[in-house]
Amino acid sequence: KTAASALRRAVGRILPFGSGPVMVKGQGDVLAYLAKCCSPVPGEELVGYVTRGRGVSVHSVDCPNVRNFLYDPEREIEVEWARQNDTVYPVPLMIRTEDHPGMLARLTEAIAKESSNIRQFEAEAVETGMGLIGVVVEVKNSKHLARLRRAIGNVQGVLQVSRRRAGVGGAAEDLA
Structure with missing residues (x-):
């Protein structure tokens, strides 16, 4: 066999x-x-x-x-x-930003405008003037994810948006 x-x-x-x-x-x-x-x-x-x-x-x-x-x-x-169907899927993202007032508000606004929900959110200042944000967002498909990543990347002060994957x-x- x-x-x-x-x-x-x-x-x-x-x-x-x-x-x-x-x-x-x-x-x-x-x-x-x-x-x-x-x-x-x-x-x-x-x-x-x-x-x-x-x-x-x-x-x-x-x-x-x-x-x-x-x-x-x-x-x-x-x-x-x-x-x-209308199922949504959780996707973890890592966002590297400049650390200044209003950054989190602009990020959450960009995510909401793309009709995505935030399931988890964690932010920290990692070095002077820099922030690292881990977020789990809900998306419908790969096109929705691509639009969302572009929208986040277009937020003033965002330096990098990457999909978190386990190594x-x-x-x-x-x-x-």
Whole structure:
């Protein structure tokens, strides 16, 4: 028996979960969840990874964990986004700014104008005149995320906007 057929049997034994945001190709509804290490959103290319006893962990193809030493190609499985609805997805961002009065107000205004909600927000002065802001925002898809990042980047005093992704070994439980 090949590793691929064993993998298909293992996936087939995973309990059905109903209509979620992603589907395992050729397997019907199986337990699949979006990996926290890369927080994929609709519009991004996906890869599924069969975990040991926890279903299929779904990653963005450019997730560092997919390429690191924890990844076993034998456990990869094709996944795709299900039909889209009004679901929102949490995406962590890191924003480097100049540190001056009104910066947080301008950032939250820019986020609100793009119809995005803030789920978590943390700000600190990291060096004289500089601030670092970690925020988890809700977006509908990759286009919404791109618009939001542009809007944040256009705020006066914003120096950099990056998507926070766990590095090698970060959120490794998604590959266990």
